[in-house]
Structures are given as C-alpha cells and as structure tokens.
Amino acid sequence: MALRGSLTLCARLPLFYGFRRQIGLLMLLLHTVNMVGAQIRYSIPEEMKKGSVIGNVAQDLGLDLKRLLSGRARIVTGENIHYTELKTDKGILVVKERIDREQLCGDETPCSFSFEVILENPIELHRVTVEVLDINDHAPSFPNRDKHIKLEISESAVVGVQFPLQSAEDLDVGQNALQDYILSPNDNFILKQHANPDGSKYVEMVLQKPLDRELHPHLSLKLIAVDGGTPQRSGTVNIDITVLDANDNAPIFNQSVYKASLMENTMKGTSIVSVNATDADSGSNGLITYSLSKTKGSAANVFSVDEITGIVSVSGQIDYEKDRKYEVRVEAKDQGGLTGTSKIIFDVVDVNDNSPVINIMSFSSPLSEEAHPGTTVAVLNIKDADSEKNGQIKCSIDVKLPFKIESSITNYYNLISDQHFDRESVSEYNITITATDMGSPPLSSSTKLHLKISDVNDNAPLFNTNSYSAYITENNSPGATIFAVSARDSDWNQNARVSYLLEETQVSGSPVSTYVSLNSETGVLSALRSFDYEQIKQLQLVVKAQDGGSPPLSSNVTVKILIQDQNDNPPQVLYPVQTGGSLVAEMVPRSADVGYLVTKVVAVDVDSGQNAWLSYKLQKATDRALFEVGLQNGEIRTIRQVTDKDAVKQRLTVIVEDNGQPSRSATVIVNVVVADSFPEVLSEFTDFTQDKEYNDNLTFYLVLALAVVSFLFITCLVVIISVKIYRWRQSRIMCHSNLPVIPYYPPRYSDTLGTGTLQHVYNYEVCRTTDSRKSDCKFGGASSQNVLIMDPSSTGTMQRIQSEKSILDEPDSPLEVSQIM
Numbered sequence: 001m002a003l004r005g006s007l008t009l010c011a012r013l014p015l016f017y018g019f020r021r022q023i024g025l026l027m028l029l030l031h032t033v034n035m036v037g038a039q040i041r042y043s044i045p046e047e048m049k050k051g052s053v054i055g056n057v058a059q060d061l062g063l064d065l066k067r068l069l070s071g072r073a074r075i076v077t078g079e080n081i082h083y084t085e086l087k088t089d090k091g092i093l094v095v096k097e098r099i100d101r102e103q104l105c106g107d108e109t110p111c112s113f114s115f116e117v118i119l120e121n122p123i124e125l126h127r128v129t130v131e132v133l134d135i136n137d138h139a140p141s142f143p144n145r146d147k148h149i150k151l152e153i154s155e156s157a158v159v160g161v162q163f164p165l166q167s168a169e170d171l172d173v174g175q176n177a178l179q180d181y182i183l184s185p186n187d188n189f190i191l192k193q194h195a196n197p198d199g200s201k202y203v204e205m206v207l208q209k210p211l212d213r214e215l216h217p218h219l220s221l222k223l224i225a226v227d228g229g230t231p232q233r234s235g236t237v238n239i240d241i242t243v244l245d246a247n248d249n250a251p252i253f254n255q256s257v258y259k260a261s262l263m264e265n266t267m268k269g270t271s272i273v274s275v276n277a278t279d280a281d282s283g284s285n286g287l288i289t290y291s292l293s294k295t296k297g298s299a300a301n302v303f304s305v306d307e308i309t310g311i312v313s314v315s316g317q318i319d320y321e322k323d324r325k326y327e328v329r330v331e332a333k334d335q336g337g338l339t340g341t342s343k344i345i346f347d348v349v350d351v352n353d354n355s356p357v358i359n360i361m362s363f364s365s366p367l368s369e370e371a372h373p374g375t376t377v378a379v380l381n382i383k384d385a386d387s388e389k390n391g392q393i394k395c396s397i398d399v400k401l402p403f404k405i406e407s408s409i410t411n412y413y414n415l416i417s418d419q420h421f422d423r424e425s426v427s428e429y430n431i432t433i434t435a436t437d438m439g440s441p442p443l444s445s446s447t448k449l450h451l452k453i454s455d456v457n458d459n460a461p462l463f464n465t466n467s468y469s470a471y472i473t474e475n476n477s478p479g480a481t482i483f484a485v486s487a488r489d490s491d492w493n494q495n496a497r498v499s500y501l502l503e504e505t506q507v508s509g510s511p512v513s514t515y516v517s518l519n520s521e522t523g524v525l526s527a528l529r530s531f532d533y534e535q536i537k538q539l540q541l542v543v544k545a546q547d548g549g550s551p552p553l554s555s556n557v558t559v560k561i562l563i564q565d566q567n568d569n570p571p572q573v574l575y576p577v578q579t580g581g582s583l584v585a586e587m588v589p590r591s592a593d594v595g596y597l598v599t600k601v602v603a604v605d606v607d608s609g610q611n612a613w614l615s616y617k618l619q620k621a622t623d624r625a626l627f628e629v630g631l632q633n634g635e636i637r638t639i640r641q642v643t644d645k646d647a648v649k650q651r652l653t654v655i656v657e658d659n660g661q662p663s664r665s666a667t668v669i670v671n672v673v674v675a676d677s678f679p680e681v682l683s684e685f686t687d688f689t690q691d692k693e694y695n696d697n698l699t700f701y702l703v704l705a706l707a708v709v710s711f712l713f714i715t716c717l718v719v720i721i722s723v724k725i726y727r728w729r730q731s732r733i734m735c736h737s738n739l740p741v742i743p744y745y746p747p748r749y750s751d752t753l754g755t756g757t758l759q760h761v762y763n764y765e766v767c768r769t770t771d772s773r774k775s776d777c778k779f780g781g782a783s784s785q786n787v788l789i790m791d792p793s794s795t796g797t798m799q800r801i802q803s804e805k806s807i808l809d810e811p812d813s814p815l816e817v818s819q820i821m
Contacts (some may be wrong), residue, residue: 058091071119136229152337168225247336277332352439457549487545567660
C-alpha cells in the first residue's frame with residue numbers, strides 16, 4: 001500500500017532552447033522546469049522474495065515511464081546495502097536484497113528506511129520511505145538453551161523468596177515479540193513476571209512451599225517462553241534445582257536501581273559505577289559474588305563487573321549513534337545459592353565525533369554559457385551522524401563566486417547559479433563547498449567541484465553509413481560483444497563528445513533494452529541475454545549518437561542484428577506419447593510376416609537446417625533379431641517371422657539423433673505385445689504399467705502442430721500458384737507485344753518455395769519481340785553502362801553490367817539477370 005506524499009515546490013530552473021524556422025528567423029523560447037520534491041511511503045512485510053513489487057513509483061509520483069527513462073531515474077541511498085531496485089522500464093519499485101527487519105532496525109519501531117529517487121534534465125528529487133513490517137519469524141530463545149539453569153536453594157529458604165531466571169530473547173517486535181512465560185507444574189514454585197521500562201519482560205521463580213531436602217534433594221523444571229505471533233512460537237530451557245541446607249538469607253542491594261551517565265567513546269576498562277549488596281548470613285553463606293545477568297542486545301558485551309568488589313566497568317565500544325541507553329541487571333549470589341538482583345541504567349552522552357559527510361548526488365558540468373540565473377548546477381546530500389546541535393549543519397561557499405546554496409528537502413542542498421555566465425571571460429570555476437556542524441568544537445568537511453562553461457553546439461554527430469548489419473551466434477554468453485557503432489562530430493571540445501543511446505523500440509513485445517546494452521562511451525553493443533534462434537531470428541534497433549552540447553544534437557542509425565542457428569535443441573518425440581497414466585502398447589499378431597509395420601516413431605527438432613535432420617536407431621530391445629527401425633523414417637518393422645516362442649512382452653528403446661555438431665538425441669520406449677487377441681493382452685498389462693510414462697498434453701501439441709503445418713502448407717501453396725499465374729500472364733503479354741517491355745518486379749523478391757536456409761535470389765526477366773534489335777533498347781558496348789538498381793532504401797550495392805558482346809543472340813530468347821545477396 002503506498003501513501004502519496006505532498007509535493008513541495010523547491011526550485012524553478014529556467015532553461016533556454018533555440019530553434020531555427022525555415023524563413024530564417026531565430027527565436028529563443030524560455031522553458032521553465034520545476035524540480036519537485038515528493039515524498040511517498042510504502043509498507044511491506046520483511047523477508048519478501050527478491051523481485052517482489054513494492055509499489056508503482058511512476059504512478060504514485062505522477063510520472064510518465066518516458067520521463068523515468070529520459071531522466072535516467074535512479075535510486076540514491078547512503079547505506080551500503082541497496083534493498084530496493086527501480087525498474088525504470090515499468091516504473092515499479094521491487095525488492096533487490098532480502099530485508100530482515102531485525103537486522104535493519106533491531107528493537108526500533110516502527111522500522112523503516114528511506115532513499116531518494118533522482119531524475120535529470122530537468123533535475124527532480126523525490127524521497128521514498130519504506131516501512132518494514134514485522135512477521136513472526138523468530139521463536140523466543142534463551143541465551144544458554146543448550147545448558148540447564150542450575151540453582152542451588154537452601155531448604156531453609158522462606159516462602160516468597162525470589163529466584164531470578166534467564167530472560168528469553170525474541171528478535172521480533174510488537175505482538176510477535178515475547179509475551180509470556182510458563183513454568184512447568186510443580187508443588188514448590190510459581191512464576192512471577194516483571195516488565196522493564198522498554199516493555200521487555202523478565203521472570204522470577206517464587207517459592208510458595210518450603211523445600212524438604214530429605215524428600216526431594218533435586219527438582220527438574222521447565223521454563224517456557226511464548227510469543228504472541230500466529231502461529232505461536234516458543235522456547236524452552238531446563239531448570240535443575242539442588243536443595244541445600246541452612247542458608248536462609250539472600251543478598252540485598254543497597255539500591256534497587258543504579259543510574260550512571262557516561263560519554264560515548266569511553267575507553268575500555270573505565271570504571272562507571274560500584275554496586276554493593278549485603279548478606280545477613282555468616283561464614284561461607286555470607287560471601288557474595290557479583291555477576292551481570294544475560295540481557296537482550298549488546299549490553300552484556302559492553303559492560304563487566306568485578307566478582308568481588310562489584311565495580312562495573314566498560315568492556316566494549318560505547319557508540320551513541322548505535323545505542324543511547326543501556327539497561328543491565330546485576331546479581332549478588334551468596335555461597336548458599338541465594339541471589340539478589342538490582343538494575344543499572346546507563347545514559348550515553350553524545351560527543352561531537354562525526355564530521356559532516358558530503359555526497360554529490362548530481363552535478364551538471366559542463367554548463368552552457370546561455371544558462372539563466374537560478375539554474376541548478378549540483379544536488380548535494382550532507383549528513384552528520386551526531387544528534388541535536390552536533391548534527392545541525394551549515395553549508396557555505398566563497399561569496400565571490402556567482403553561485404549560492406539553497407536547502408531543498410532534509411539533508412539536501414542545491415548549488416544554484418546566481419548570475420549570467422560569460423565563457424569568454426571565465427571558462428571554468430573551482431567551487432569549494434564547506435559543511436560545518438554546530439558542535440563544540442565544530443567539525444567540518446569540504447568538497448570541490450570543477451565546473452566548466454561550454455560553448456554553443458551547432459553540429460550533429462554523423463555515422464559512417466545509414467545502417468549496420470551484425471551477426472551473432474545463438475546461445476551466446478550474456479555480455480558478449482556484438483558490434484560497435486561509430487559517429488563523429490565536427491564541433492570542438494565538449495560539443496564534439498559523442499555519447500551513444502539506445503532508442504526504445506519493441507522486439508516481440510519487449511523493449512529492445514532487455515535484449516542488448518549499449519556502451520554510451522564506446523558504442524559497443526553487448527548482448528544482455530543468451531539469444532535463441534528458434535524464438536527470434538533478428539533484432540532491429542535504432543542507435544542515437546548525441547553530442548555533449550546544450551541543447552544536444554543527435555542523429556540515428558539502424559542496426560540489424562542477425563541471429564545464427566546452433567544445434568542447441570534435442571529432438572522431441574511426438575509419438576509414441578510417454579505418459580505416466582494408462583498403458584499404451586503396440587499389438588503385433590503372431591501371424592505377422594517379415595516387414596510387418598509395427599508402429600512409427602515420430603519426432604521433430606525445432607532447430608533448422610542440418611541441425612534438424614533426424615535419424616532413428618534401435619538402442620535396446622528384448623529381442624534384437626525380431627525388430628528393426630528405419631534410419632530415416634523411424635518405422636519399426638519385423639525382420640523375421642513371428643513365432644510362438646517369441647515373448648509376449650517386447651520392450652524397444654529407440655534413440656533419435658539429429659545431424660548437428662555435436663549431435664543431440666532423445667530416447668523413447670516402445671512397448672510391443674505379441675498377441676492375436678485383446679484378452680491375451682489384458683493379463684500382461686499389469687506388468688507393463690510401472691514402466692510406462694505418457695504425457696497426455698503432447699497429444700494436444702501434436703494436433704496443434706499438425707494443424708499449424710497444414711495451414712502454412714495450404715497458404716504457401718495458394719501464394720505460389722497465384723504468383724506463377726501472375727508471372728505467366730505477364731510473360732504472355734510482353735512476349736506478344738511489338739514493343740520492348742521491361743516488367744517491374746518488387747525488389748528483393750524471393751522464391752516462396754525456399755527453405756529459408758539459403759540466401760534469397762532476385763530474378764528479373766526481359767522479353768523482346770523478333771525485331772527488338774532495331775529498337776532503342778541496346779545492350780553491349782564497352783562504353784555503355786547499364787545500372788541495375790535493386791532497392792533505393794536497402795543497403796545493397798548497385799551493380800553495373802558491362803558487356804562487349806551482344807546479349808541478344810536470338811530474337812525470342814528472354815534475358816534473366818540474377819543477383820544473390
């Protein structure tokens with residue numbers, strides 16, 4: 001579900017465009033381009049599959065797909081991992097990487113991440129926020145679930161004494177997080193649950209009936225933690241209790257809650273706070289050791305406590321940007337097994353230890369000297385990881401430069417021109433942008449931009465020819481180089497810098513950009529996929545060469561890519577059909593003679609030419625001396641007389657091979673029953689069924705293929721007859737005429753009976769009357785040049801026919817000129 005954000009007008013970018021009218025009048029039109037900052041929000045569950053659609057960005061932003069392509073829309077994010085991907089050809093936002101809400105946000109709710117969609121020409125900037133919803137994909141787990149919780153409790157422990165237990169950890173949040181603890185039924189203990197300020201729960205086991213070591217020296221319980229998700233998940237840990245004698249006082253802390261503040265980046269080993277607990281018992285039962293309870297998150301790895309003195313010190317990295325607050329529980333345990341607990345809350349104080357980070361999102365260089373004041377030159381993203389004043393940023397540049405800095409949306413700044421440019425006076429600018437935070441002492445960072453002012457562009461790039469033809473063999477590796485186009489521009493410097501673009505055309509209903517890619521700098525065309533000759537035989541695309549001027553000038557060229565066939569398809573057996581359902585077997589009467597046609601194996605190969613020539617061989621048979629397979633036609637015949645000694649069940653394995661290099665093959669199993677009547681076969685069917693697999697769908701494909709072939713055959717036959725009749729009538733008219741007649745035939749006319757594997761033949765016929773030698777139509781002569789134009793629009797060459805001999809040897813003979821392309 002997408003929530004459409006409000007659109008905020010950020011800047012207006014006037015640009016000049018010029019064009020020449022036919023009457024010679026030069027006019028300048030001022031177009032105003034608005035850079036609109038929009039904010040949209042999507043909500044998706046975590047763990048979505050790669051390629052899953054998040055939302056239609058083009059629709060939600062009100063943008064046209066052509067705008068996304070022309071503006072080279074892209075996603076900009078400051079994170080190392082790109083979780084999303086923008087499909088500019090469809091305008092949709094899809095999942096690129098697996099999103100784990102717990103890894104992304106931890107306990108923070110709601111969990112979301114933001115990025116920007118930026119477009120150019122004109123520059124537009126839109127913010128997209130994706131909220132990641134939690135799913136119940138984690139079960140509660142105890143820190144040491146493989147180890148038992150071992151407690152030593154004195155039998156003199158009074159009713160109501162509390163024993164802290166390990167807290168379970170559930171990485172999910174909300175309703176999917178840890179909800180409840182359950183203690184296995186027993187007579188001595190009940191469970192008491194407590195809530196921390198952050199909403200997490202911890203439990204204590206409360207003694208409700210005195211222990212009797214003489215009756216039960218050991219107790220084994222189970223602590224179960226359950227969440228509130230659907231389906232509900234749980235985790236279990238075993239509690240082993242050893243009952244001790246004569247320790248009836250638990251340690252007591254002098255404070256129930258300790259609070260301390262510490263600066264981030266505090267060095268390891270620094271003492272923070274000291275805890276103190278007392279035990280009224282004497283002797284070994286009064287000796288106390290301190291320890292930190294296993295806690296959720298990273299607090300257990302950041303702090304440590306001295307077992308004897310109770311001094312808590314830093315043992316890990318303190319980073320305010322990661323954790324602003326820590327809560328840990330400290331335990332005081334005497335030698336008799338009684339334990340007292342207290343809580344320590346650490347507040348982390350931010351230190352200005354992060355300098356602003358400047359990222360250049362977009363930079364328009366070179367810039368035309370005709371650019372109007374207010375033109376956006378660059379878009380900058382400046383962030384400071386610190387908080388409050390330490391994270392507030394002030395951006396500045398040299399006041400002597402004709403530029404100014406304006407803030408657009410959060411953390412984004414626009415570098416805007418402040419006056420007209422004069423390239424003849426100043427051809428380039430070195431701009432230093434400085435970002436300073438408000439911390440004490442303040443930290444700053446800077447970046448430099450080198451802006452060049454370009455000249456006026458008035459020459460378009462030109463290709464060497466009007467069209468190109470390239471060849472590539474099918475099953476190529478993606479990324480293989482196909483062809484390289486080249487164009488030249490007679491302008492100077494940036495105006496002569498040519499970049500190549502692929503015009504958006506359709507090939508079989510898909511954009512041509514999904515088939516090939518074009519290197520914008522070198523003009524090298526590369527395949528984006530492995531081509532299949534059986535699916536597509538050629539690609540025709542348009543390449544645009546565009547210079548770097550403003551406004552840019554361009555020219556187009558047509559590139560035809562011809563796919564060459566490979567033997568990459570094995571034969572497909574159409575009959576007999578192999579299914580896993582009912583049994584299909586061929587019946588041969590015992591009276592069958594030599595040469596009896598049992599059945600015929602029918603197979604096809606979708607390749608073309610010699611790769612589609614098929615041969616049939618008998619690979620295995622129950623009785624090789626009884627059957628043979630026709631090498632070319634696949635007919636299975638008997639090679640001797642069937643006798644009563646021949647087995648009723650015959651199993652033949654036929655292999656079908658094509659003529660490719662290397663050849664490919666397919667096998668089919670033909671079941672033959674030697675019997676004179678159907679009842680004899682029924683008794684044998686039960687043994688056959690386990691070895692037969694038939695595909696009922698192939699029957700439908702066979703009928704469909706036969707129907708299509710029949711339709712194409714009839715269509716071709718009608719076309720051939722029509723063409724033959726038409727040519728015969730034209731020939732009759734010309735040959736009986738008293739004047740020389742040169743009939744016109746369509747260029748590139750090819751014989752429709754061709755197989756498609758040979759090149760086209762162009763035929764031209766000239767019929768003359770008996771006295772045509774006296775007419776004005778002359779042939780021969782060393783100085784004469786007769787030009788035969790095949791096709792003005794084609795790339796084929798014009799051939800000149802020169803002959804010193806007389807072509808017209810006989811009065812009534814026709815003249816035929818053929819050209820093989």
